[in-house]
Amino acid sequence: MNLDFTEEQEMLRTSARDFLSTECPKTAVRELEESEEGYSKEMWKKMADLGWMGLVLPEEYGGTGGEFMDLIILLEEMGRNILPSPFFSTVVLCSLPILEYGTEEQKKEFLPKIANGEMIMSLALAEPSAIYNASGIKVKASLQGDEYVINGTKLFAHDAHIADYLLVVTRTTEGANPQEGITLLLVDAKSPGVTSSVVPTAALDKQCEVIFEDVKVPRKNMLGAPNQGWGIVKRLLEQATVAKCAEMLGGGQAALEMSNSYAKERVQYGRLIGDFQTIQNYLANMWIDMETSRNITYEAVWMVGEKLPCTEEVSIAKAWVSEAFKFITERGVQIHGAIGMTRDHDMGLYYRRAWAWDVLFGDADFHKEVVAQQLGL
Amino acid sequence: MDFSLTPEQERLRKEFDDFFKEEMKNAPPGWGGSLEDMYSADEGWEFHRYMARKLAEKGWLVRAWPKEYGGQDASIMEQVIFGEVSAYHKSPGVDVFGIGLLGPTLLAVGSEEHKKEYLPPIARGETMWCQLWSEPNAGSDLAALATRAVREGDYYVVNGQKTWSSGAHRGDWGFAIVRTDPEQKRSRGLSFLLLDMKAPGVTVRPLLGMDKTHLFNEVYFDNVRVPVKNRVGEEGKGWDVTKAMMNFERTNVGMIFTVKRGLEDLIEFCKETKRNGEPLAKNPLIRNKLAQIAVEVEVGIALAYRIAWIQEKGGPAAMVEAGALAAASKVYGTELNQRFSYVGHQILGPYGQVKKESKWAPLQGTIESGFQQVQGMCIAMGTSEVQRNTIAWLGLGLPRSWDEVFKRPMAK
Numbered sequence: 016m017n018l019d020f021t022e023e024q025e026m027l028r029t030s031a032r033d034f035l036s037t038e039c040p041k042t043a044v045r046e047l048e049e050s051e052e053g054y055s056k057e058m059w060k061k062m063a064d065l066g067w068m069g070l071v072l073p074e075e076y077g078g079t080g081g082e083f084m085d086l087i088i089l090l091e092e093m094g095r096n097i098l099p100s101p102f103f104s105t106v107v108l109c110s111l112p113i114l115e116y117g118t119e120e121q122k123k124e125f126l127p128k129i130a131n132g133e134m135i136m137s138l139a140l141a142e143p144s145a146i147y148n149a150s151g152i153k154v155k156a157s158l159q160g161d162e163y164v165i166n167g168t169k170l171f172a173h174d175a176h177i178a179d180y181l182l183v184v185t186r187t188t189e190g191a192n193p194q195e196g197i198t199l200l201l202v203d204a205k206s207p208g209v210t211s212s213v214v215p216t217a218a219l220d221k222q223c224e225v226i227f228e229d230v231k232v233p234r235k236n237m238l239g240a241p242n243q244g245w246g247i248v249k250r251l252l253e254q255a256t257v258a259k260c261a262e263m264l265g266g267g268q269a270a271l272e273m274s275n276s277y278a279k280e281r282v283q284y285g286r287l288i289g290d291f292q293t294i295q296n297y298l299a300n301m302w303i304d305m306e307t308s309r310n311i312t313y314e315a316v317w318m319v320g321e322k323l324p325c326t327e328e329v330s331i332a333k334a335w336v337s338e339a340f341k342f343i344t345e346r347g348v349q350i351h352g353a354i355g356m357t358r359d360h361d362m363g364l365y366y367r368r369a370w371a372w373d374v375l376f377g378d379a380d381f382h383k384e385v386v387a388q389q390l391g392l
Numbered sequence: 393m394d395f396s397l398t399p400e401q402e403r404l405r406k407e408f409d410d411f412f413k414e415e416m417k418n419a420p421p422g423w424g425g426s427l428e429d430m431y432s433a434d435e436g437w438e439f440h441r442y443m444a445r446k447l448a449e450k451g452w453l454v455r456a457w458p459k460e461y462g463g464q465d466a467s468i469m470e471q472v473i474f475g476e477v478s479a480y481h482k483s484p485g486v487d488v489f490g491i492g493l494l495g496p497t498l499l500a501v502g503s504e505e506h507k508k509e510y511l512p513p514i515a516r517g518e519t520m521w522c523q524l525w526s527e528p529n530a531g532s533d534l535a536a537l538a539t540r541a542v543r544e545g546d547y548y549v550v551n552g553q554k555t556w557s558s559g560a561h562r563g564d565w566g567f568a569i570v571r572t573d574p575e576q577k578r579s580r581g582l583s584f585l586l587l588d589m590k591a592p593g594v595t596v597r598p599l600l601g602m603d604k605t606h607l608f609n610e611v612y613f614d615n616v617r618v619p620v621k622n623r624v625g626e627e628g629k630g631w632d633v634t635k636a637m638m639n640f641e642r643t644n645v646g647m648i649f650t651v652k653r654g655l656e657d658l659i660e661f662c663k664e665t666k667r668n669g670e671p672l673a674k675n676p677l678i679r680n681k682l683a684q685i686a687v688e689v690e691v692g693i694a695l696a697y698r699i700a701w702i703q704e705k706g707g708p709a710a711m712v713e714a715g716a717l718a719a720a721s722k723v724y725g726t727e728l729n730q731r732f733s734y735v736g737h738q739i740l741g742p743y744g745q746v747k748k749e750s751k752w753a754p755l756q757g758t759i760e761s762g763f764q765q766v767q768g769m770c771i772a773m774g775t776s777e778v779q780r781n782t783i784a785w786l787g788l789g790l791p792r793s794w795d796e797v798f799k800r801p802m803a804k
Contacts, residue, residue, distance in 0.1 A: 016469065017394045018701040084393055275788050292793050295784035296777075302787045303720045310694035317395045331687045383683035384676075390659055390686055392673045 018313070020088070028088050034065065035096035041361050047099040051213075052177050053221035054100040063132025068106055072114060076122055077130035083254070083320035087261040087313075094265030097364050099220070101135045101174035107258045108173075109136035109182045112199070112251045116239040121201065125180070137178035137204075139169035139225050140248065147252065147377045149245050150193040154227060156185035156200060158241075161234050163187075163200055165208075165227040171375075175211040175223035178204045183227070187242055197244040201236040218371035253319050253329045256376045260312040260332050263340040263372055267308060270347040270365040271301050277351055288350075297346045304339035311335055327389040330382035337373040344369040395697075397473075405473050408452075412481035415446055422748045424758045425482025425650065428605035428765050431559040436484075443485030444517030454491055454515045457499065461507065462515030472645050472700045476693075479646035480653045489559075490514040490521035494567055494586075497637045502624055510565075510586065522563030524554040524587065524611055525634075531556075532778050533794070534569070535578040535631065539613065541570040541585065543620070543627075548572070548585060550593075550616040558772070560609040561596045563589050569630050576628070584630035586622040593617070603764040638774075639711075642718060643699045647725035647769065648692035651732045654762070655685050657755055658736055665754075672739065681735045688728050695721055716787030719779040726769040726776065733763040 020028070038058050047053055062068065071086045072078025086107070093102065110129045113121060128134035144151045154167030165185055175181060181202045188196030202209065208230040211223045239247045275298055278289030288294050315332040318325035344366040348355040355362040373379070397405070420435040430440045447453040448462075456471050457463025466474070478486065486492070495514055498506050513519040530537040539552025550570055560566060566587045573581030589596070593616035599608040625633040659682060662672035672678050699721055702714045736759040737744035748757025770776045784790040 016397060016697070016701065018698060020393065275790070278790065287791075289790050290793065292781070295788075295790050295793060296780050298788050298790065299780035299783040302716070302783050303724060306698075306717060306720055306787075307691045307695050307724065310698045311691045313393055314395050314694050317393050328690070331690045334683075334687045335691050380680060383680050383687065386683040386686050387679040390682065392659065392662070392679050392682060 020084075024085060024088050027085060028092060030065075031067075031089055031092040032095070034061075035092055035098055039096055039098055041097070041364065044097050044099060044364060045358075048219035053174070053213075053219075054177070059100060060132055062100070062102070063130070066130075067102070068110075068132055069126075069130030070106075072110060072126050072130050076114075076126035078126070084313075084316060087258065087316050090258050090261040091265035091268075094262030094368075095269045097266065097269075097368065101137070101177060103255075103258070103262070104138060104174040104178070105129055105134070105136045107255055108138035108251065109180075111254050112182065112238060112247050113201075115250065116199075116247050118235075120235070121238065125201070134179045135174065135177055136180045136182060137172050137175040137223070138251075139172040139175060139181050139183040139202075141169065141171040143168060143170050145170065147381065148193070149197060149248075152184055152186050152193070152197055154183070154185050156183075156187050156198060156232070158187070158234070163198070163232045163234065163237070165200065165202070165230040165232060167227055169225040169227070170214070171222045172211070172225050173220065173222050175204070175225045176213050176221060178211070180204055181209070181225065182238065183225075184244060184248055194245040196242050197248065198241050199238040199244040199247055200232045201238055202230060202232050206230050206232070216371065218367040220368070220371055252376055253325060256329050256333045257312060257315045257319050259372055259375060260308070260336040261316065263336050263369070264305075264308055264312055266365050266368055266372075267301075267305050267336075267340045267343045270344045270362065271298070271305055273362060274298060274301065274347045274350045281352075294350060297350055301343045301346050304342055308336040308339045327386055330377075330385040330389070333377065334379040334382040334386065337369075338379050340369040341373055401470065401473060404470060405477060408474055408477040409481075411450065411452075412477055412483050415443065416481050416483060418442065419482070422756055423482065424748075424756060424761060425479075425484070426761065426765050427558060427768075428601060428603070428607045428761065430484045431562055431607050432605040437562050440484035440487075441517070441520075443483055444487065444520075447485045448515065448517035453486065453517050454495060457495055457511070457515065461495075461499070461511040468643075468700045468704045469697075472643055472696060475643070475646045476649045479649035482650070482653065485517070487514070487520050489523050489563070489567070490519060490565075492642070493523070493637050493640065494521055496640045497633060498624065501633055501636050505621070506586075506624060519564045520559070520562060522557050522560040522566045522589070524557055524560070524566040524568035526556045527553060528555055532775055534634070535582075537569060537571060537582070539568070539570045540574065541572050541583060541618070543572070544617075546620050547617045548583075548620060548623070550585070550587070550613040550618055552613050554611040554613075555599070555608075556772070557596075557609045557611050558607055560589065560611050561598060561606065565589060566611070567624075569634050572630075573628055579631040581628050582630035582634075583627050584624040584633040585618050586624065587616070587618050591616050591618070601765065601768065603761055605761075605765070607765075607768070639715075642721075643696040643703070644718070644721040644725040645693065645696035645700075647729055648689055648696060651685065651692075651728055652689045654732055654736070654758065655682065655689060657758070658682065658739065661755055662739065678739055681739065685728075685732050685735055688731065692721070692724055692728055695724065712786055716783050719774070719782040719786070722774060723776050723779045723783075726766070729762075729766045729769055733759065733766045737763050 066079050069078030070081045073080050113125050156163040156165045181204050183200045183202050185198050187198040190196050208228040210226040214222050214224055216222050278294050281288045311332045315328045318328050347362045351362055354360050420439055429436045454463040455466035527537050541548040541550045566589050568585045568587050569582055572583040593614040595612040597610045598606045665672050699717045702710045740759055743754050744759045746753040747760050785792050
């Protein structure tokens with residue numbers, strides 16, 4: 016057992032924290048939230064120059080060959096700072112499955128462009144049914160000659176409006192077992208028949224509706240085997256779920272630190288509010304939630320990185336951490352009082368994301384049902 | 393990072409598991425593994441002593457101690473594994489007071505004579521200890537204690553009253569913190585004494601729990617003569633010894649594994665038991681509640697491993713971090729036991745109230761005893777409130793709200 020980060024990982028954390036706090040102050044976060052695109056091209060370029068997009072990609076594809084845990088550290092810092100960007104969509108949701116399941120040709124085509132910041136990608140997984148089970152996949156792709164033709168509507172696809180390519184989870188055959196008959200396709204976002212539009216959401220985080228109308232995709236753009244795509248989605252969701260837990264760790268830590276600092280400066284009744292045991296108790300509970308979240312996340316991350324069977328552990332982490340993040344930000348607003356509720360205050364940035372990320376990739380109840388099944392219930 | 397155990401650690405876990413599985417067949421009927429089970433009925437206490445001897449024979453009773461005192465210099469991580477397996481099998485045997493608290497304290501601050509006299513019989517599983525700290529007017533605020541010890545030649549003459557002493561009616565020896573200098577206030581002027589519970593003038597009276605079990609006691613001292621050589625540390629410096637004892641960090645992994653086992657039993661019950669023609673396990677609400685407990689168990693285990701890792705590394709900064717984390721694990725572990733009891737009681741419905749002696753009692757009445765006994769866990773060894781204060785102080789750098797000196801001038 017070794018529960019420490021390496022020296023390189025600690026350095027990565029420090030440099031990421033420095034970069035983000037300089038390049039992406041909260042004023043910029045609010046501006047980007049309001050912008051149509053939702054990210055800054057200059058910042059994106061700088062991130063690529065730092066090697067972030069290729070952090071876990073092998074050198075032959077323009078990356079630096081890091082491990083999954085390295086990516087997790089970066090994501091923690093992005094969550095801590097709140098970075099509006101298509102990083103999660105491109106790197107976690109799309110580059111990892113292409114790396115693990117893509118053909119050599121696909122890897123050569125996509126990964127170097129992702130690594131150097133040229134290509135933005137978006138995963139089109141969820142649909143209006145808003146469930147993360149295979150039975151929720153209804154968007155149809157039918158093979159016609161050497162092309163798939165896609166029809167249907169995807170929803171809650173982050174950053175699809177700015178993506179160059181979409182990774183689309185489609186249904187290619189209907190059968191008794193919903194996990195069979197799913198095929199993943201890499202779709203040029205400029206293909207005729209693709210319409211992406213941003214759905215206004217609480218976190219202003221550019222989740223899109225993507226409508227496919229007779230969208231033609233060459234067969235060679237299939238990721239993995241036909242009808243066997245759910246295995247890829249399962250793996251991708253495990254990676255994405257723990258990666259989102261890491262972002263929540265960063266966000267939770269920031270919200271806790273902000274609240275603790277405020278308790279040490281805000282004076283009422285002639286004394287610091289941090290002197291009061293009620294406030295101390297809130298903070299102690301937030302601290303417990305933070306520490307417990309950290310350890311369960313890293314354990315699940317380690318298992319995902321090692322490709323160990325981890326269905327239960329991933330769901331345990333998500334069920335716990337998303338509730339913890341909501342609790343921490345909710346108490347954070349309470350400790351700050353009315354100012355914490357305002358658009359100008361940073362706590363709301365975290366609070367809104369806690370609610371957005373809770374329901375992403377399955378909320379606590381969804382994951383508890385997974386745990387129940389794993390327990391043989 | 394690497395969360396895997398070494399092959400040697402895996403082997404040890406298996407060895408512990410085999411041992412406890414076999415030996416627990418000797419547990420008395422209705423054994424639930426709680427402190428109340430151990431201290432209350434004679435057969436429970438006999439079983440505790442039996443397991444202590446068995447563990448001593450294996451060389452496992454004081455594994456964490458140095459070899460020269462009967463231990464194996466076991467690492468903290470190994471002790472976590474031992475604690476897990478032992479708690480999972482609901483085993484008694486390891487006397488928390490003698491082995492967990494007094495032993496490490498004597499090893500750290502005791503004299504050679506003390507170590508030679510007291511440690512070997514503990515290591516052999518022969519002497520059992522109890523703690524004589526709290527008083528009617530000194531609970532969380534231990535430094536307010538008033539029990540007096542007056543020096544008379546080679547003896548201290550002790551008068552006063554202790555309370556909430558778990559297992560004092562069973563213990564052979566007790567360790568006490570008493571006031572030797574009444575001129576000094578609070579934590580100054582205290583001394584730390586080792587005391588034979590059979591000494592003339594010691595009276596132990598039971599304080600029955602709400603479920604009528606006998607765990608706690610009041611202990612009265614009426615001119616009890618304690619040899620001066622039984623004092624640990626210097627006269628008037630007893631608080632330092634007490635603090636050292638409180639600092640032996642625990643990962644509290646046992647209380648998490650108690651729930652892990654309880655949950656497994658409850659899950660089996662829910663699979664086997666039908667209500668309205670369907671197994672309880674198919675009820676979505678029940679599935680959700682059981683899964684929530686399973687989530688919390690794994691979260692608690694991950695926390696315990698983190699604490700063990702930090703403790704093993706050592707160093708002053710690590711110990712402050714571990715101090716706050718250990719407080720967190722105590723709150724977390726005890727409150728998880730509470731939540732488990734509540735969930736168990738909700739699922740069992742009217743059967744949750746039936747005592748183990750009835751043929752109607754599911755799960756050997758563990759839910760019935762559990763929801764009454766669990767409250768004590770959240771109070772003993774530092775209440776949940778004290779632990780949260782510790783977190784606020786060590787983990788968050790907030791003021792020590794319980795300090796006398798807290799009556800400070802207004803800020804600004």
